[in-house]
Amino acid sequence: MPGYILRSLLQGIAVMLVVAALAFAMFRYVGDPIANMVGQEASQKDRQELAERLGLNDPVPVQFWRFIANAAQGDFGISFRQQRKVSDLLLERLPATMELALLSAIFATIAGTALGVYTAMRRDGFLSNLLMSLSLVGVSLPTFLIGIGLIYLFAVVLGWLPTFGRGTPTKIGWWTTGLLTLDGWKRLILPTLTLGFFQLTLIMRLVRSQMLEIMSTDYVRFARARGIPEQTIRYRHALKNALVPVVTIAGLQLGSVIAFAIVTETVFQWPGLGALFVNAVQFADVPVMAAYLMFVAFVFVIVNLIVDLTYVALDPRIALGEKRAR
Amino acid sequence: MTQTPVPKLTLRQKLDRFLDSDFVHSFKSTPTAVVSALVSLVLILAAIFAPWITPQNPFNPASLNLMDGLTAPMQPGMGSNRVFWLGADEQGRDVFSALLYGSRISLFVGFASTVFSAAVGVSLGLLAGYFGGKVDALIMRVADVQLSFPAILVALLVFGVARGLIPAQQQEQVSLWVMVVALGLANWAQYARTVRASTLVERQKDYVSAARIIGRAPGPIMGRHVLPNVAGPVLVIATINLALAILEEATLSFLGAGLPVTQPSLGTLIRFGQQQLFSGEWWILVFPAAMLVALALSINLLGDWLRDALDPKIK
Numbered sequence: 001m002p003g004y005i006l007r008s009l010l011q012g013i014a015v016m017l018v019v020a021a022l023a024f025a026m027f028r029y030v031g032d033p034i035a036n037m038v039g040q041e042a043s044q045k046d047r048q049e050l051a052e053r054l055g056l057n058d059p060v061p062v063q064f065w066r067f068i069a070n071a072a073q074g075d076f077g078i079s080f081r082q083q084r085k086v087s088d089l090l091l092e093r094l095p096a097t098m099e100l101a102l103l104s105a106i107f108a109t110i111a112g113t114a115l116g117v118y119t120a121m122r123r124d125g126f127l128s129n130l131l132m133s134l135s136l137v138g139v140s141l142p143t144f145l146i147g148i149g150l151i152y153l154f155a156v157v158l159g160w161l162p163t164f165g166r167g168t169p170t171k172i173g174w175w176t177t178g179l180l181t182l183d184g185w186k187r188l189i190l191p192t193l194t195l196g197f198f199q200l201t202l203i204m205r206l207v208r209s210q211m212l213e214i215m216s217t218d219y220v221r222f223a224r225a226r227g228i229p230e231q232t233i234r235y236r237h238a239l240k241n242a243l244v245p246v247v248t249i250a251g252l253q254l255g256s257v258i259a260f261a262i263v264t265e266t267v268f269q270w271p272g273l274g275a276l277f278v279n280a281v282q283f284a285d286v287p288v289m290a291a292y293l294m295f296v297a298f299v300f301v302i303v304n305l306i307v308d309l310t311y312v313a314l315d316p317r318i319a320l321g322e323k324r325a326r
Numbered sequence: 327m328t329q330t331p332v333p334k335l336t337l338r339q340k341l342d343r344f345l346d347s348d349f350v351h352s353f354k355s356t357p358t359a360v361v362s363a364l365v366s367l368v369l370i371l372a373a374i375f376a377p378w379i380t381p382q383n384p385f386n387p388a389s390l391n392l393m394d395g396l397t398a399p400m401q402p403g404m405g406s407n408r409v410f411w412l413g414a415d416e417q418g419r420d421v422f423s424a425l426l427y428g429s430r431i432s433l434f435v436g437f438a439s440t441v442f443s444a445a446v447g448v449s450l451g452l453l454a455g456y457f458g459g460k461v462d463a464l465i466m467r468v469a470d471v472q473l474s475f476p477a478i479l480v481a482l483l484v485f486g487v488a489r490g491l492i493p494a495q496q497q498e499q500v501s502l503w504v505m506v507v508a509l510g511l512a513n514w515a516q517y518a519r520t521v522r523a524s525t526l527v528e529r530q531k532d533y534v535s536a537a538r539i540i541g542r543a544p545g546p547i548m549g550r551h552v553l554p555n556v557a558g559p560v561l562v563i564a565t566i567n568l569a570l571a572i573l574e575e576a577t578l579s580f581l582g583a584g585l586p587v588t589q590p591s592l593g594t595l596i597r598f599g600q601q602q603l604f605s606g607e608w609w610i611l612v613f614p615a616a617m618l619v620a621l622a623l624s625i626n627l628l629g630d631w632l633r634d635a636l637d638p639k640i641k
Contacts, residue, residue: 015471030490140623142573144580145615148600156604163604259476266581267600281486281583289486300474 008308012301017068019297023290024067027077028060030286076291081283086291089276095176096166097265097272101257104192108199109250115200116207117239120215132208135201143260147194147267154190162187164269195264199253203246210242251307258296352635359631362624369621373430380423381408385588394418396602399609413609415598421613424595429617431591435505436572442510443571444564447517452548452556454518455525466522469515477512477574484508485583498586505578505585509571516563524556558636565629569622576618592618 051057055066070076076086119128138146155163167183169176178184214220215238223233262274269275273292280288335343344350353359372379382389394403397414399421412421454465472480488504489497528534529552537547572592578584579593587594592614599611 018471026487026490030487137623140569140626141619142577142580142622144577144596145619148596148603148611148615152603152608156606255474255476255479259478262478262482263577263581277482278581278583281482281489284486284490286486286490289483293483296475296479304474 004312005309008305012305015301016294016297019294020068020071021064023071023293024064026286026293027067027290028063030284071291071294076294077287079280079285079288081280081285081288086287089288090273090291090295091174093271093273093276095169096178096270097261097274099178100188100191100195100264100270100272101261103188104196105199105250105257107192108196108203109246111196112200112203113207113239113243113246116204117211117234119204120208120211121234123212131204135204138197138201143194143198143263144267146197147190147264150190150194151267161190163190166271191264191268191270194267195257195260198256198260199250202253203250206246206249207242210245211238214238214241248307248310251303251310254303255300258299349635353631356631356635358627359635362627362631365620365624366628369429369617369624370433372426373433376423376426376430380420380426382420382423384419384424384427390418392418394420396607398607412613413607415610416602416607421609424590425592425613425617428590428592428595428614429621431502431585431589432572432575432593432618432621435502435509435575435585435591436568438506439509439513439571439575440564440568442506443513443567444517444560446510447514448521448553448560450514451518451521452525452552455522456529456544456548456552458526462522465518469518472515473519477509477570478577480512481508481574481578482581482583484511485578498588501584501586502589505575508578509574512574513567513571516567517560520559520563521556524559525552528552528555562629562633562636565632566626569625569629572618572625573622592621 055063058066074087076090078084079086079089082089115131119131122128151163154161162183165187166178167181167187169178169184170180178188215234220233220238223237224230228237258274261272262278264270265272265274266278273295276288277292279285280292353363377383384390391403391406394406394408394410394414395416395418397403397410397418399413400409400411401413402409403414403418406418410420410422412425414420415424450465450469454462485504485508488500488508492500492504525548534547534551537551542551575584575591576593576596579591580597582597584593585591590598595614596611596618599614602610
């Protein structure tokens with residue numbers, strides 16, 4: 001067991017190092033850091049001095065080590081475009097993305113599970129078939145079209161909800177939240193629906209197929225034979241087991257949540273990390289891109305670690321065997 | 327007249343044999359496949375022949391009449407007095423023409439990036455499966471890391487790096503190819519995994535040993551002997567990948583990190599349309615969006631059918 005945990009930990013560190021090397025290569029070789037910091041009229045001597053002061057003349061491994069050491073302390077340099085510390089920019093944007101991602105994950109899990117159970121129980125019902133075909137269309141619809149559709153319906157036609165931004169979120173220390181005001185909640189609804197939609201269809205289909213499979217297993221039949229009420233069988237016996245893979249898949253889906261967050265934040269002009277990244281890409285703002293890459297990799301590694309540990313908790317055989325069940 | 331031992335089939339016979347195969351029968355008996363094939367064929371042909379079908383060249387400023395601006399669908403324009411079937415945007419650009427020219431660009435990027443990622447992925451998959459050992463471990467590790475990052479993110483990164491490396495004056499000319507490479511690099515891993523898995527199986531078979539014994543080099547063995555036997559799944563992945571690449575390109579262009587405004591693809595048209603939506607000019611948005619969804623959905627359904635038809639085991 002400790003060996004297994006150690007191995008996943010080492011794997012995570014290896015991934016972080018590879019990503020750090022990539023980020024460093026971008027940081028160092030894409031664009032000219034000096035040209036971005038001094039004006040056009042700076043002399044050759046000034047440039048040399050700045051290069052020396054920034055350590056750009058040191059051997060590359062030394063520079064790489066310094067990059068990692070700085071990154072570990074949350075120092076990613078200064079944004080080319082905004083002339084501010086990248087770490088400040090990230091911290092400022094983090095709460096908006098976290099709130100959006102968490103809310104949409106909660107929404108997708110609850111609604112997806114409920115709809116999945118419903119479609120599994122009423123297999124041939126009209127509403128079930130409608131939901132299943134809708135989910136198929138939903139998968140082929142790009143996220144930005146869903147977002148635009150929601151904006152059109154709820155903001156332009158009905159005029160119920162605001163269409164962009166976070167409004168003025170409440171400050172709690174360095175964290176900002178939109179959850180304490182009615183306006184903040186109103187502004188969260190459409191982006192949350194947009195971001196959660198893809199996850200929802202995925203979870204719904206997964207829960208449905210799991211439920212169908214489990215309802216035909218022996219232990220459910222025995223439970224029926226023992227005269228346990230159908231409701232209890234469904235929710236106590238079947239659903240509990242159906243949810244195990246859902247939890248892990250939902251965790252591993254985090255990558256797509258981050259990708260869709262980039263799109264969702266752009267559609268709704270949501271001041272989060274994804275929008276920051278898209279802006280950085282448009283203007284080749286390398287320090288911000290590198291930092292965002294490191295941040296995403298870090299979140300991935302942490303979530304993968306948690307998923308690995310959950311596996312062990314759910315199924316101790318995994319820690320004993322060499323093979324990891326995916 | 328002497329008869330050759332193996333009679334060579336005429337083209338006509340070959341065609342007959344193909345038309346009688348399980349593959350064609352499966353196609354004919356699947357209505358979804360027929361409809362989606364027809365839809366994709368019509369859309370692709372319309373895109374290819376756009377310059378001959380469309381009433382104007384939407385990228386040529388001389389052909390635009392500002393007085394036609396924001397003409398509603400099926401209405402005559404104020405300036406040119408011509409009926410705009412799908413309306414016009416604020417510069418008097420015919421939406422129908424922009425649509426076909428846009429899907430031309432979308433399809434080009436989709437096809438080119440699919441070919442690129444298939445070439446990269448298949449070669450790496452063959453290498454990994456054939457040589458095994460360290461080569462295999464390295465390639466598959468990279469593929470693992472790649473697969474855990476969303477394609478959009480990878481493509482955005484490649485795009486941003488290219489933007490930093492390429493001087494500003496040249497950016498507009500090369501951005502089409504930057505896009506192809508970015509999407510290609512974002513999607514190769516799926517091919518590599520599949521091809522590696524089937525190469526591992528094929529490598530054990532007698533025909534590969536035979537080729538090795540008569541002294542063929544690894545390159546020709548992989549290319550001439552193994553590749554044809556692992557090509558089936560590649561075709562399936564490529565079809566589904568094409569739909570995905572078209573959607574990804576649209577997403578990137580929608581984000582404003584794609585093709586320049588002078589080469590508007592469907593995604594760029596949708597971005598323009600979104601700006602007009604609030605003032606009620608829905609047609610600038612709705613038609614490109616419908617085109618995009620129709621294209622992606624029909625190619626996707628075709629890919630689904632292809633998967634079932636080529637391998638009845640997976641169902």
